[in-house]
Amino acid sequence: MPANKKLLVLPGDGIGPEVMRQVRRVIDWMDRKRGVSFDITEGLVGGAAIDAHGVPLTDETLAAAMASDAVLLGAVGGPKWDKVAFDKRPEAGLLTLRKELALFANLRPATVFDALVDASTLKPEIVKGLDIMFVRELTGGIYFGEPRGIEDMGNGERRGVNTQTYTTTEIRRVAAVAFELARKRGNKVHSLEKGNVMESGLLWRQEVTRLHQEEYSDVELHHMLADNAAMQLVRNPRQFDVIVTDNLFGDILSDEAAMMTGSLGMLPSASLGAADANGNRKAMYEPIHGTAPDIAGKDLANPCAMLLSFAMALRYSFDRAEEAGMIEASIQRVLSGGMRTADIMAPGMARCSTTVMGDSILRELDKLSA
Incomplete structure (x- = not known):
């Protein structure tokens, strides 16, 4: 895959940066082990953008999204921004991205x-x-x-x-x-x-x-x-x-x-979005969980949904179904081995942090690529 494929990374709020960090590790692994590389830009959206710029999505970040082959988004929102104006709430940044990219x-x-x-x-x-x-x-x-x-x-x-x-x-x-x-x-x-x-x-x-x-x-x-x-x-x-x-x-x-x-x-x-003449679509990939402010910054979040969102990006935006399948299989293997973050913990399983879950998935990727 050409190295000029453009990927915009928007970690967002709450646990967004933590789960996105594990995706960045897998992206680095793909570059080293599979020759799948991206031209990556990182930006702010949601509450993080409000804190830095006073708006949930800047014109510059929107322009970067429009110029990208795909957008990876973590999560937006949280009680910190509950009292901002309705049209300036963190979620407005997400809705603007969907609208301007025509993601129907x-x-x-x-x-x-x-x-x-x-x-x-x-x-x-x-x-x-x-x-x-x-x-x-x-x-x-x-x-x-x-x-x-x-x-x-x-x-x-x-x-x-x-x-x-x-x-x-x-x-x-x-x-x-x-x-x-x-x-x-x-x-x-x-x-x-x-x-x-x-x-x-x-x-x-x-x-x-x-x-x-x-x-x-x-x-x-x-x-x-x-x-x-x-x-x-x-x-x-x-x-x-x-x-x-x-x-x-x-x-x-x-x-x-x-x-x-x-x-x-x-x-x-x-x-x-709609396919262009070359079959390419604007696209954004995100986990469906929220920002989980109660555990944000504690290395407790489950990164699997964010990693599976990246797998969907590989499959639907970059025609890398094999690598997408490797991520999915690695997660399945880790779960079958009994590793669990707090949200999916069960008796007899081994509870782990966000980082340790990422470590485990990377080890399984290594095994699959050996």
């Missing part, structure tokens, strides 16, 4: 590692072998629709307004991502909406159906109401392969699926 498809795998089956709150026979890919629409829907805001109606009464809105183009492009992924997996897509009570949901169902008939009739398609899907996820989650849904439902339901796996500290995500 959020990929969130919910995978249960064999070694962590007992960490799930569901019965082992329900979750063993679970491997669901959520495709969440990321730039439309109720989070971005207009009008929005809080208005004073007089006499002490106020009203909050958010608008759910989707267009044909927004629906079809995210559905296409889901269908393409399904072709490489179990060849089955569940499309979720609330078309029984929402016109935007009815349009969603119609447009997904039309795209399926026109271009993806070889893929098995099921429509399901989002509230039923919430129930089915805890009743029989292995019926799902790829799930595609809107911004709001995707946000909620992918978190539900995440907790079924045992720990948020194990789950990565990818946010993808």
